[in-house]
Amino acid sequence: SSELTQDPAVSVALGQTVRITCQGDSLRSYYASWYQQKPGQAPVLVIYGKNNRPSGIPDRFSGSSSGNTASLTITGAQAEDEADYYCNSRDSSGSVVFGGGTKLTVL
Amino acid sequence: EVQLVESGGGLVQPGGSLRLSCAASGFTFSSYEMNWVRQAPGKGLEWVSYISSSGSTIYYADSVKGRFTISRDNAKNSLYLQMNSLRAEDTAVYYCARDRLGVADRYYYYYMDVWGKGTTVTVSS
Numbered sequence: 001s002s003e004l005t006q007d008p009a010v011s012v013a014l015g016q017t018v019r020i021t022c023q024g025d026s027l028r029s030y031y032a033s034w035y036q037q038k039p040g041q042a043p044v045l046v047i048y049g050k051n052n053r054p055s056g057i058p059d060r061f062s063g064s065s066s067g068n069t070a071s072l073t074i075t076g077a078q079a080e081d082e083a084d085y086y087c088n089s090r091d092s093s094g095s096v097v098f099g100g101g102t103k104l105t106v107l
Numbered sequence: 108e109v110q111l112v113e114s115g116g117g118l119v120q121p122g123g124s125l126r127l128s129c130a131a132s133g134f135t136f137s138s139y140e141m142n143w144v145r146q147a148p149g150k151g152l153e154w155v156s157y158i159s160s161s162g163s164t165i166y167y168a169d170s171v172k173g174r175f176t177i178s179r180d181n182a183k184n185s186l187y188l189q190m191n192s193l194r195a196e197d198t199a200v201y202y203c204a205r206d207r208l209g210v211a212d213r214y215y216y217y218y219m220d221v222w223g224k225g226t227t228v229t230v231s232s
Contacts, residue, residue, distance in 0.1 A: 031211065033218035035152070042202055042225055043144075043152065048218035050211040065214075086152050090217050094166050096142060096154035 004032075004087050004099035011105040012077045020072045020102045022087030032070035032087045034063060037101075043086065047072055074104075082106045109133035109221050111203050116226030123193050123230070129186040129203030129223060137181035140206035142219060143188050145199035145228075153199070156188065157206065171197075193230045200225040 004024040012018035022032055031050055035043040045054050047063035060075045070089075074081055087099040115127040129141070143155040156177040157166040165177055176189040186203050204219035 029214065031214045031216035033216065035219075037152075042222040043204075043219075044222070045218055045220050048207075048220070049209050049216045050214070052209075054220060084151075088152075088218070090215075094157070094164075095168065096144075096157060096166075096217070098144075098152045098154060101151040 004089060004097050006085075006087060006099040006102045008100065009103045009105065011107055012074070013107050014079065015076055017073065017075045018077055018104065020074075020085050020104065022070045022072075022099045023068055024089065024097070024099075025068055026089045026091045026097065027065065027068050027070050029092070030089045031065055032063070032089050034061075034070075034072045035086045035088065036081075037084045037086065038082075046085075077104075077106050079106050111205065111221055111223035113201060113203055113223045113226035116201065116228045118229045118231065119193055120232050121194060121230055124189070124191045125193065125228060127188040127190065127201055127203075127226060127228070129188075131184045131186065131205075134205075134221075136179075136184040140208075141179065141186045142204045142206050143177060143186075144202045144204055144219070144222075145197075146202070146225075147196070147199045150199075155201070158186070190228070193228075195230050198228060198230045200227050 034047040036046045037043040051063045062073045064071045085102045110132045112130045158177045174192045178187045202225045203223045205221040
């Protein structure tokens with residue numbers, strides 16, 4: 001199955017903008033979805049499709065895609081955004097694939 | 108309220124079996140595809156298995172193929188994961204998650220919009 005590659009860790013100053021990326025061949029055919037997970041909690045969907053946010057997700061979260069790379073951007077990062085972020089897609093066989101996750105630290 | 112609640116986790120010896128359940132409420136369970144996703148301690152998310160709304164299409168991760176069986180009972184609004192020949196590396200929190208599909212431009216996209224809180228499986232002697 002195909003893989004999705006994420007940077008293991010990213011940091012951002014409070015109130016600044018950060019982009020978290022996800023690379024993989026399957027992203028040439030499928031939009032990624034993005035999940036936020038805080039310690040001891042289940043993952044929460046934050047971005048899906050071209051750039052859609054579920055109800056309750058702040059509009060500082062946005063998504064984009066180009067070629068084999070999907071990006072999650074947080075514009076004006078808040079302390080509560082500190083979490084692990086995972087991208088997700090499918091491969092051509094129908095199997096689900098997750099990226100390895102990015103730990104976001106808000107300084 | 109849309110909700111998924113997992114149960115059935117616990118401590119099991121290597122080589123043993125366990126059956127996880129996921130109870131769905133607040134939506135028409137029979138209309139949705141479902142997944143099991145797990146997370147080993149300190150590790151990332153790992154997809155385990157997928158089942159279509161009718162149960163006719165099933166996929167497994169290579170790491171569990173031949174040992175785990177996903178199933179569902181739409182009359183009981185429940186999803187199951189039968190886990191046999193368990194190994195230490197199967198130790199994880201197991202989540203059930205609702206699967207969704209959309210199309211935009213020329214791209215399909217899949218996402219898991221509802222997750223349970225998880226149930227913990229520990230494989231150890």
